[in-house]
Amino acid sequence: MPPYTIIYFPSRGHCEVMRMLLADQGQSWKEEVVTLDVWEQGTFKASCLFGQIPKFQDGKLTLYQSNAILRHLGHSFGLYGKDQQEAALVDMVNDGLEDVFRRIAWHYLHICISFADYRLLDLLLNLELLFPGYLKDFPLLSAYVARLKARPKLKAFLESPEHVNRLLAACIKM
Template identity: 45%
Template sequence: MPGYVITYFPVRGRAEAARLLLADQGAEWKEEVVSIQKWMAGEVDLKKTAVFGQLPQFKDGDFVLYQSNTILRYLGQKYGLYGSNDKEKALIDMVNDGVEDLRQNYIRLIFQNFETGKQKYLEELPKQLCPFEGLLSKHAHGSGFITGSKISYADYNLLDLLQNHQNLAPDCLKSFPLLSAYVERMTSRPKLKVYLESEARKSRPFTPKK
């Protein structure tokens, strides 16, 4: 088995999409948990050696990566989740970049202005979700994956982000039938379902705050 190790804080956060991908592909990995308090206080040696001073860190044997989206693309290539030609890869990357844009908005809300900005954020959220609903509608009448009939690494990132928003506002997908059905399909995939129902997953909060 590959010697995968995810080093991250005791939350889902930026590492969760990679966990979803690995679980769904039947891969095993080890978790190395870093205290948020010690990291912020500069008491963790890894902070000095991390390429950009950030986590997650991902190890595949002796090979080490940082940056969550780079980790996803790497795993996407390893498991055949990155399209079959340059155009398919570009579309997957495009969707993943769109997920990242929305994730950045979500992160700013959670960590910078949650108390004063939540209502406005939720009012504007439908406009942010519409492109993903539209992308789903282009493939198999909305019953496929986000870029077509085959799952890609971007699907795991999108699923994680949608679940973050469902935690924030349980009815946020009510007016998006294709996205709602998409979440149900993804979370019903047998191997992924086992992980989602595991104590390891349930014990990790979405973020330090929520």
């Protein structure tokens, strides 16, 4: 029996990163699926620390909170940097990504815009130029990009020759 158990909804959500890490490290794990019906009944939810899942078991150790689980796995498999300084940098990048995804999720639920949206849109559109089709695997990001690109004035700019014909990056000799 595998030492790892992932208890989560029947979706990728917060657990897909854990699954990818475990798979890449040649580990097997057991899945316990929590249906929405079971979750809404409240008994299982009440048994979870913070009233949340994912819940992760590594032998006798039970963890909640996806980032705590990822840090544990990172330590377990030597994926947390070679020293405290590198670990701090890994934490910084992970926390930054968490902020980005929270922001995207917030925008998915609330239609509002800030200057940070233009920066994120620019990043995502540039990545799409470099790696065509990458957004198809990220439905929330795809919806976010589509929603912003549908704004009439922004749409007109993005379709204009001034934007379309502009180089992605300039090569400058120093």
